[in-house]
Amino acid sequence: MSSLFFSFIGMCIVALVFICVPLFRFSQFGHKRNASAQWFEQRLAELTDELEQGRFTQQQYEFAVTELKLTTKFELTKENKVQPTIINEFGFSSKILISVLFVVFISGFYLFYGNYTKLSNWQDSIDELPDLTQKIIQNQNQAPTVQELQSFALGLRTKLAVKDEAIGWMLLGRTLLALNDINSAIDAFKKSYDRDPKSVTNIVNYAQALYLKGEDFELGKAVNILREALYLQPDNMMALIIFGESNLLLKRFDNAKEAFELALSQLNADDERTVALRQRIEFINQSTGTQTPDTQTNDIQNGLTITVQLDDRVTASGTQFRYLFLFAKSASSPVPVAVKKLPISNFPLTVNLSDSDIMLPDVKLSDQSSVNITARLSIDEAAGLTAGEWQGELLDIKPSANEPITIVINKETK
Template structure:
């Protein structure tokens, strides 16, 4: 019978790496964070079963195997000698070696994975992070940044790629560019994670000595949102999302500022500013007038879907000193 300690080790290694990779966005929700960690652990176990063989998973003695987990890595390396074209195997080897603190070896394994699968977004992102970990200063070099940029090109919705690109830009002193990249993440994050990221964006802006910061503050817009008496939202799930949106009157539907909150948070008051812009090229501070409204979405998407509930839009001249009242 095939022993299961090696697949279990692969699952553990993948879970450890999941914690390391997902930690920056852990505030997006404990359940989601734990779920992703467990999912990656299970994926690691399944991947080992694909790469390995019954012979590789059966050590000579079970006691010796339990006392020497590194033997699992060696046997995985032997499996890859037989099937060196398995990009998934090299990626798993890299994760396992990272968990063992074998940084240089892990970096080499991920380089092999990228060479075999240059368009696999998860491999590119993990390889970039592993490469940075081999640096004494944990710096993302040009190669790792190029991997991240390619990952973002392949999948513009990759939150991990965007987060790490921002980190790499900050390390280079490109603070304004880092803030712009991180701002694109804000509409995709849960309120807790978005608030944490706004702090990092503010730090980046301050480090850049961004001149328009005062103007941005002057154009900040305070918005209060509540359910009006008689509003029927019973058909919406309890975990429905509320978007508070500012956009150009008569312009494109893309928001110039947006915040995402839970329906259960109502009533609430927020402040929209340049940090809430999903478009680096269009800022709230650059406009003289905006249209503001709130939307309750069952799908969690800011774009209007069937069954969504919108408030009446309110046009506001900027700067605006009062509070915009919205009722759903």
């Protein structure tokens, strides 16, 4: 704040210069005019004395007086290039009073209409940022006020100008979203996504803001980036729901239905979101003229017989892993066609992946022309990819071939 006051004092000094310099010039003009008048009176008296003493004739006297008047008029004309005003009649105390009144007027105008209040609020936001962070992020029992959210956003912007971090932009985006500033929230989430594009949280937040914008271009962008999130974390509920809602608004009913059914299969029966998801699916069925199958097709015995082997590098550190995930994905969808989760046992391990492992009742493994197979060692039950986990891939596998295949887990996730 000190720089603000120094700047204000500097502006006042400049303003006073603009006032005092003309005042000084007007004062000089008055002095010169008075000096010219005194000189004229003195010279006229001298000419009169010389006439009385007989040094001039009457004709010479009149000629001298005429010359004196012309000379005096010429001097006054030069000085009159700057027109005098009523301020010339002011004394020194009046000029000081004008200067003081001017400073008071400028100060009052700045306080009421300038940026002082905004700058003061900015400084307060910086000071209150730690307390606001704790209240907004950690205190879930008490909702922050609009003013607190605005102060928090202002403080975050200032902090991000010094230290540019993905998590900071993500927090700013959520705050702006709470303030219903959708466009600014999209900008903040995009910065967070650009700085950490592998974070599923960043992807979902960015996609949610794009979805709330509701325009076709933003919806298409949300769908595209959510494919990345579902590849990294196929069971992410928020990603599935936003993916389905965005496709529904774009009238891509097949993709929307696939996402809603997958999300529905992962929710508990008493979850309140199941009602909304079933309504969405029913709406899609009515719009497309299809019916929801009453029962799932019987499992087929013929599927993919997969033998999973471990690279030597995995064997050395394999004790930390608890589960084996097998995914079969088509190239046209980020959602897995079939998934199987098994506890870690002795390798090599032979697993059958068939229609009994499909994610959606109307998307069968046996109906796919080709799929990509992924085998992943996971440290927990989450299907999402985590740094330090290992996986292997096989591309363009035909499920109808019914031939045994072998996949080697040999790639570590960084």
